Amino acid sequence: MPTPAIISKLPAVGTTVFTVMSALAAEKNAVNLGQGFPDFPCDPALPGLVSEAMQAGFNQYPPMTGVPLLRDAIAAKVAAIYGHRYDAASELTVTAGATQAILTVLLCCVHAGDEVIVIEPAYDSYVPAIELAGGVPVFVQMVVTPDGYAIPWDRVAAAVTPKTRLIMINSPHNPTGSIMRPSDIAALREIVAGTDILILSDEVYEHMVFDGQQHESICRYADLRERAFVISSFGKTYHVTGWKVGYVAAPAALTAEFRKVHQFNVFTVNTPMQHALANYMRSPAPYIELPAFYQRKRDLFRAGLEDSRFRLLPSDGTYFQCVDYSAISDMPEADFAKWLTTEIGVAAIPVSAFYQHAKESGIVRFCFAKKDETLQAALAKLSRA
């Protein structure tokens, strides 16, 4: 019997550039600054705490909404940093990473034909998630200014229609390393005021903002958080991207709808990790020290490229550094990234991969969440480009 034919729900989705570049990097033995995760270990206390939780018998289903101790720790952290205390019982839900949180938000509130505004370049899971929910993505592209990437809010405002259900934002921003500033918040407030538009705020890099700048969490603003799903991920904060534990903070009415879907697409998130994270969060030191930790790596990497032909764009947050390579080549970004991997020996990600319709800016993204020796090895090679 032949395999029955099915009509793809995501016909445009194929092998991602991340998979392609990682495979090429491995094949060519290149230094891989493409992949967006650390090549150094997490704090050894973390696996120790997981092991303790397992030994203590925390091996069965936890509550659907997350281990209470962890929800309490998240509520306390958000209150301490952003000045608003979410109710741990009715407004916080632990998720299987930010990716599941994003999909679940879209599934719970986007109906067929609803429009969702996506600001490009955008994280790769956003558009497939909108499409699975039956929504229609409406794109607004960031502009590249001399000060780096910026959101053209007049174009966001012009994209709003009576069908707009939700606006997706991401700050600090992957892939550009830009952050939202008070002027961005003011523009967003003006656009949503008096409407029913919801906000999905992807803040997985909330603890990686540099040069003493403030992370403009949506949690800080009453008029925004009342309509927002705010998402974070422990994977990014604690160097454990493989753990896939995150959370969603949202007002009770939104959380109630979120949980209806969450209950049936994951039900619960693994128990020992949640206990480990709750205990680890007793000390704020790891996330308080994170900006300095990554700022030093950013500065090391930037200093190493200072005399190169790459033009450095600002990196105000995340662990990404974008560079303009137009002084080196006029190749399209994907070709340049392949050339860089094959001929120079350093893998990067073309920013065009974060657009639905190929957009060429002559910019690639490097990840600096790497050991110093990895960064040094990459810099030695990049100096030949």
Ligand SMILES: *Cc1c(COP(=O)(O)O)cnc(C)c1O
């Ligand atoms: C890594 C990342 C995610 C996914 O986080 P997980 O917790 O691994 O699912 C979501 N959004 C952005 C912008 C990311 O960079």
